[in-house]
Amino acid sequence: MNSMQAVEGSAGDLGAIMNGLGHAAAASRAALAQSSGATRNAALLAAAQAIRANAATIIAANARDMEAARARGLSVAMLDRLQLNDKRVESMAAGIEQIAALDDPIGGVSAEWSRPNGLTIQRVRVPLGVIGIIYESRPNVTADAGALCLKSANPVILRGGSESRFSSAAIHDCLVAGLRAAGLPEAAIQLVPTTDRAAVGMMLAGLDQQINVIVPRGGRSLVERVQKEARVPVIGHLEGLCHVYVDRDADADMARSIVVNAKLRRTGICGSAETLLVDRACAPSMLPMLLNALADGGCELRGDAATQAVDKRVKAATEQDWRTEYLDAIISVRVVDGVDEAIRHIATYGSAHTDSIVTANAATAEKFLREVDSAIVLHNASTQFADGGEFGMGAEIGISTDRFHARGPVGVEQLTSYKYVVRGSGQVRPG
Amino acid sequence: MNSMQAVEGSAGDLGAIMNGLGHAAAASRAALAQSSGATRNAALLAAAQAIRANAATIIAANARDMEAARARGLSVAMLDRLQLNDKRVESMAAGIEQIAALDDPIGGVSAEWSRPNGLTIQRVRVPLGVIGIIYESRPNVTADAGALCLKSANPVILRGGSESRFSSAAIHDCLVAGLRAAGLPEAAIQLVPTTDRAAVGMMLAGLDQQINVIVPRGGRSLVERVQKEARVPVIGHLEGLCHVYVDRDADADMARSIVVNAKLRRTGICGSAETLLVDRACAPSMLPMLLNALADGGCELRGDAATQAVDKRVKAATEQDWRTEYLDAIISVRVVDGVDEAIRHIATYGSAHTDSIVTANAATAEKFLREVDSAIVLHNASTQFADGGEFGMGAEIGISTDRFHARGPVGVEQLTSYKYVVRGSGQVRPG
Numbered sequence: 108m109n110s111m112q113a114v115e116g117s118a119g120d121l122g123a124i125m126n127g128l129g130h131a132a133a134a135s136r137a138a139l140a141q142s143s144g145a146t147r148n149a150a151l152l153a154a155a156q157a158i159r160a161n162a163a164t165i166i167a168a169n170a171r172d173m174e175a176a177r178a179r180g181l182s183v184a185m186l187d188r189l190q191l192n193d194k195r196v197e198s199m200a201a202g203i204e205q206i207a208a209l210d211d212p213i214g215g216v217s218a219e220w221s222r223p224n225g226l227t228i229q230r231v232r233v234p235l236g237v238i239g240i241i242y243e244s245r246p247n248v249t250a251d252a253g254a255l256c257l258k259s260a261n262p263v264i265l266r267g268g269s270e271s272r273f274s275s276a277a278i279h280d281c282l283v284a285g286l287r288a289a290g291l292p293e294a295a296i297q298l299v300p301t302t303d304r305a306a307v308g309m310m311l312a313g314l315d316q317q318i319n320v321i322v323p324r325g326g327r328s329l330v331e332r333v334q335k336e337a338r339v340p341v342i343g344h345l346e347g348l349c350h351v352y353v354d355r356d357a358d359a360d361m362a363r364s365i366v367v368n369a370k371l372r373r374t375g376i377c378g379s380a381e382t383l384l385v386d387r388a389c390a391p392s393m394l395p396m397l398l399n400a401l402a403d404g405g406c407e408l409r410g411d412a413a414t415q416a417v418d419k420r421v422k423a424a425t426e427q428d429w430r431t432e433y434l435d436a437i438i439s440v441r442v443v444d445g446v447d448e449a450i451r452h453i454a455t456y457g458s459a460h461t462d463s464i465v466t467a468n469a470a471t472a473e474k475f476l477r478e479v480d481s482a483i484v485l486h487n488a489s490t491q492f493a494d495g496g497e498f499g500m501g502a503e504i505g506i507s508t509d510r511f512h513a514r515g516p517v518g519v520e521q522l523t524s525y526k527y528v529v530r531g532s533g534q535v536r537p538g
Numbered sequence: 539m540n541s542m543q544a545v546e547g548s549a550g551d552l553g554a555i556m557n558g559l560g561h562a563a564a565a566s567r568a569a570l571a572q573s574s575g576a577t578r579n580a581a582l583l584a585a586a587q588a589i590r591a592n593a594a595t596i597i598a599a600n601a602r603d604m605e606a607a608r609a610r611g612l613s614v615a616m617l618d619r620l621q622l623n624d625k626r627v628e629s630m631a632a633g634i635e636q637i638a639a640l641d642d643p644i645g646g647v648s649a650e651w652s653r654p655n656g657l658t659i660q661r662v663r664v665p666l667g668v669i670g671i672i673y674e675s676r677p678n679v680t681a682d683a684g685a686l687c688l689k690s691a692n693p694v695i696l697r698g699g700s701e702s703r704f705s706s707a708a709i710h711d712c713l714v715a716g717l718r719a720a721g722l723p724e725a726a727i728q729l730v731p732t733t734d735r736a737a738v739g740m741m742l743a744g745l746d747q748q749i750n751v752i753v754p755r756g757g758r759s760l761v762e763r764v765q766k767e768a769r770v771p772v773i774g775h776l777e778g779l780c781h782v783y784v785d786r787d788a789d790a791d792m793a794r795s796i797v798v799n800a801k802l803r804r805t806g807i808c809g810s811a812e813t814l815l816v817d818r819a820c821a822p823s824m825l826p827m828l829l830n831a832l833a834d835g836g837c838e839l840r841g842d843a844a845t846q847a848v849d850k851r852v853k854a855a856t857e858q859d860w861r862t863e864y865l866d867a868i869i870s871v872r873v874v875d876g877v878d879e880a881i882r883h884i885a886t887y888g889s890a891h892t893d894s895i896v897t898a899n900a901a902t903a904e905k906f907l908r909e910v911d912s913a914i915v916l917h918n919a920s921t922q923f924a925d926g927g928e929f930g931m932g933a934e935i936g937i938s939t940d941r942f943h944a945r946g947p948v949g950v951e952q953l954t955s956y957k958y959v960v961r962g963s964g965q966v967r968p969g
Contacts, residue, residue, distance in 0.1 A: 340942040361964040368966035488962030510955040512943040513772040525942040531919030533792040535799035
């Protein structure tokens with residue numbers, strides 16, 4: 108935290124600070140790439156221990172952040188995301204230990220073949236390079252993201268939200284203690300020591316020779332800024348405008364439980380459903396029951412005319428509703444003419460994140476799974492399974508809605524690249 | 539070709555033209571993604587037939603390009619790259635047939651697992667999306683790139699060099715005939731019908747909602763423009779500054795044949811070696827022999843002081859020589875203190891493309907293969923194997939020096955993304 112305090116208000120030095128971070132990160136790449144998985148795991152376990160041992164310090168730093176945040180009038184929801192307590196600190200430490208327990212994503216052979224001329228070719232996993240992560244004021248992301256990048260042998264430059272600056276710095280100190288304990292370069296995990304927003308601009312464009320990929324984790328304004336300014340490849344996390352389509356051949360009980368879970372289990376995560384599409388063929392029987400279940404769960408209902416006709420509580424949905432990620436207990440509901448119109452609606456309004464069909468008809472399900480062009484498509488399961496942990500991939504850095512490099516949950520394997528290792532016995536290329 | 543002639547000189551309409559191409563490509567995405575591999579192969583085979591049937595038309599169009607190119611005083615090497623003849627046209631057709639014969643890269647399951655809650659998860663290959671390819675005046679790239687994108691179900695917007703405009707348009711007509719014969723959307727393969735260089739700018743930035751990835755194929759000035767202007771993900775093809783390191787434990791005959799092949803088999807391809815590094819421990823015995831073999835092959839020699847001391851023909855290499863992709867019969871030679879200094883030299887001056895070690899020492903070889911951070915690292919084999927065909931991947935669109943998405947040879951598999959298909963029986967997420 109001392110380094111952070113030292114640069115408060117010294118925005119004039121920003122270029123020098125950011126260049127220093129970039130060069131230090133790039134300089135640590137080779138050592139990190141050549142380190143063993145055991146060494147990186149030792150650093151992770153030492154970092155988890157340091158977080159436990161320094162829980163009081165972290166919580167005291169967090170109290171400073173909370174005080175400033177209250178003074179600035181942050182919403183209750185944002186204050187809740189920012190707040191740390193003993194349980195949340197322990198959960199961060201345990202999360203790092205879980206990442207340590209994952210298989211080593213580096214050095215493995217993902218494909219291997221030989222050629223008629225006797226050359227053998229292996230495709231070997233290597234780190235992606237220096238990763239820049241720009242995130243909002245969730246202190247736990249400092250621990251998660253730092254640990255995922257270390258596990259995958261990528262140096263990382265973390266740029267957290269200004270509201271969590273003291274919490275993040277205290278957590279970062281523990282990560283660095285872990286690196287030091289394992290003899291790894293401290294520059295493997297760096298935290299931008301200034302809240303100057305121009306630092307984000309430098310990460311997006313000014314350090315394109317040092318930073319290999321940017322991961323933005325935040326709301327629409329951050330994503331739009333990244334899309335506009337980035338000169339560096341981006342693993343993007345757009346909004347999750349997720350749909351559940353209830354088909355004419357759906358089982359009613361299953362439809363109800365999936366719709367309620369997809370919308371209401373947690374409304375603030377990217378895999379929560381925002382729009383319910385109901386097949387016109389089963390709307391008379393299914394729609395009243397689904398609307399009742401949602402309303403009973405405390406959900407506000409907005410819908411098209413056909414939906415409003417069924418239930419007086421349904422407000423009229425506007426064109427904008429179909430495009431809105433509520434992240435709240437609100438759902439938009441539309442009656443569609445079968446799976447084809449459902450697929451068209453999702454293609455028009457969805458964000459290619461996660462979409463689910465409920466049906467007992469295998470052919471209809473396969474059509475939906477094939478034609479809906481989203482990172483995750485589900486049959487007879489809740490959209491809230493859109494999560495690296497639920498996929499069995501361990502922790503994730505987010506859900507990518509890009510098609511390039513990584514799509515869907517971004518875990519440690521998605522933070523790797525590869526190289527081809529070719530072994531011969533003197534082969535030269537003829538002709 | 540009529541459409542190209544129609545817009546000559548109508549640069550004012552460029553925005554409308556490019557937007558039209560972008561929207562047509564995007565609109566064809568779903569139909570192409572849902573088409574069967576058999577349908578896409580039928581289109582490829584029909585295109586190959588159309589190229590054969592229209593060989594005279596293509597060669598006549600090429601004669602117009604050649605005439606204009608001679609009038610503009612293009613170099614002999616560039617004229618040779620531009621020129622088509624019966625043999626080269628047949629080779630284009632055969633190349634498309636080879637692409638048709640490759641396995642379908644789309645729809646395959648690249649990973650599959652199930653979860654304790656009974657969900658099954660498949661990772662399924664899907665197209666990448668609309669690809670923009672910007673290339674120089676090699677008419678055959680129109681055929682190759684169009685065919686690779688069609689094979690992988692990606693709509694493509696081709697922007698060839700202005701010198702090959704009539705040749706490319708004639709070849710493009712044949713590709714479209716193939717699409718038409720198979721009932722696929724003609725917008726699946728579009729050729730920018732104007733030589734206005736501002737079209738490239740629109741592909742890099744203005745069509746970012748329609749184009750999913752840009753593949754630049756060209757020299758340094760194109761690559762630099764792309765790096766500066768692109769708002770779309772890029773599969774980059776930087777220069778191939780490839781090295782051969784001859785270690786103290788190398789077999790002399792093998793070293794000679796690999797060095798000569800790596801440098802001189804073809805000097806104009808990206809996998810040709812530009813720099814020879816020789817271990818000081820074997821320089822007295824090995825270096826005179828290697829320099830003789832290169833000089834006998836017509837290669838100009840440039841070297842450090844230690845190399846110059848061995849052979850009077852060696853000119854002094856400047857700092858710039860270590861950074862130069864000659865693409866010509868010129869080599870820079872340096873004596874290094876063993877594998878560690880060789881690795882450091884490659885890290886400092888290389889382009890992370892392709893590098894080879896010649897040694898009979900397995901431990902030294904493994905150190906080199908592990909620590910040299912290039913897309914392709916070879917042991918006892920020529921750098922000229924850096925080629926998708928030589929890797930057994932079939933045709934390629936180039937060699938990527940990026941770490942993101944695709945690295946090394948970019949064949950049809952590297953032009954895909956994936957989606958997760960999750961099948962359940964009513965699972966909802968607890969907690």
